[in-house]
Amino acid sequence: MLPFDVGTVLAIGFALAVIIVIFKTARIVPQRTNFVVERLGRYSRTLESGFHILIPFIDKVAYQHTLKEEVIDVERQACVTKDNIQVGINGVLYIQVVDAHKASYGINNYRYAASQLAQTTMRSVIGQTDLDKTFEERARINEVVVQALDEAAAPWGIKVLRYEISDIELPMSIKDALEQQMRAERERRAAIAKSEGERQSMINVSEGHKQEVINLSEAEKQKQINEAEGRAQEIELIAQATSEGLRKIAAAIQEPGGKDAVSLRVAEQYVGEFGKLAKETNTLILPAQLADIGSAVAGLTEVLNTAKSR
Incomplete structure (x- = not known):
């Protein structure tokens, strides 16, 4: 029983020794990591990422550094x-x-x-x-x-x-001072913005009044131009109508019986106008030859004949 126990202990001890040797010999360095190796207490080399073999009990990883x-x-x-x-x-x-x-x-x-x-x-x-x-x-x-x-x-x-x-x-005192300073600065900016807004509003209102006055004056000017052009066209049309009427009257006088018609028309107007004198005023002006209306008509007819001869 004793030899078996000794053999078991020796096997276990040998296995442990192998494991320790392997652990001391084979080292795997992770990515972005460096191992600093010392040999017998002195710096030997720096191991970068990968698999490395060390000399057991002689080489030792003294430091591990991440490169991250x-x-x-x-x-x-x-x-x-x-x-x-x-x-x-x-x-x-x-x-x-x-x-x-x-x-x-x-x-x-x-x-x-x-x-x-x-x-x-x-x-x-x-x-x-x-x-x-x-x-x-x-x-x-x-x-x-x-x-x-x-x-x-x-x-x-x-x-x-x-x-x-x-x-x-x-410090709290400095915070309070800075808050007061910032508050005063914000109030100053708000006042400036408000005044600028009021100023711009007044400018806009005045510009609006100005434009309104200009528009009204332009409208009045155009109105007067239109009225003047209308009156001018009216006068021109009246003159043309009068001229045309006179030409037609002159042509009608030359027709047979035209002079008699003119004389009759003149006599009618003479009597009509004379009748109005008594209605419009208390003062009555009588012609020197009131009974002789024919002579007046004859005189007007003579004037027409004279004008025609010219």
Whole structure:
């Protein structure tokens, strides 16, 4: 029974030893990862992604670094601006390992070092900037911090990609002052917009009145032109009708019995007009030869004959 137990123990021990040797010998490096190998305590080589064989109990994977972009939350820190206002600033730092050897032996903890360096650099940059500019020039501040960090972190084998200010906390008194300032600015803009609107409204109304007066004057002018043209055409038509009537009368007089008709017409008008004198006024003007109407008619007939002879 004892030999079987010893053999079993030896088999188990041998299997464990084989497993340990395999584990120590064969290593698989994931994608975007670097392993730093030390041989007997000294740097040997850097393993990239893939399958690798190590010498058991001599080679050792001392450090493992991801080559992916890392995000580091930079804790809130108190900064004093150029105009002596204390603000609290949170930030986010983006870094990437580009040299696993330097990241392993250049510094003890590159993440903590980058975070602390970001805080000190931010305090320095904010100390050279006024409070108003910290809100207006965030992009410039981020660029300055990234440039300073990248230069300092180069020996550590890391690349500082970008830095973003996530939050700026102001004292309550400064917040109240800024709110009052913004409220006053909004009220000023509202008053200006209202006055501009009223001014434009008055201009529009005056332009409307002006255009109305112009339209009325143009309409009156056109009306007068139309009336004048109408009167001119009326006078022309009356003259043409009168002329045509006179020509027809003259032609009718030359017909047989025309003169007698003219004499009769003149006598009728003479008697008719004479009868109106007594109706229109109390003063009665009598002709010198009231009974001799024929002589008057004969005189008018003589005038017609004279006009014809001419």
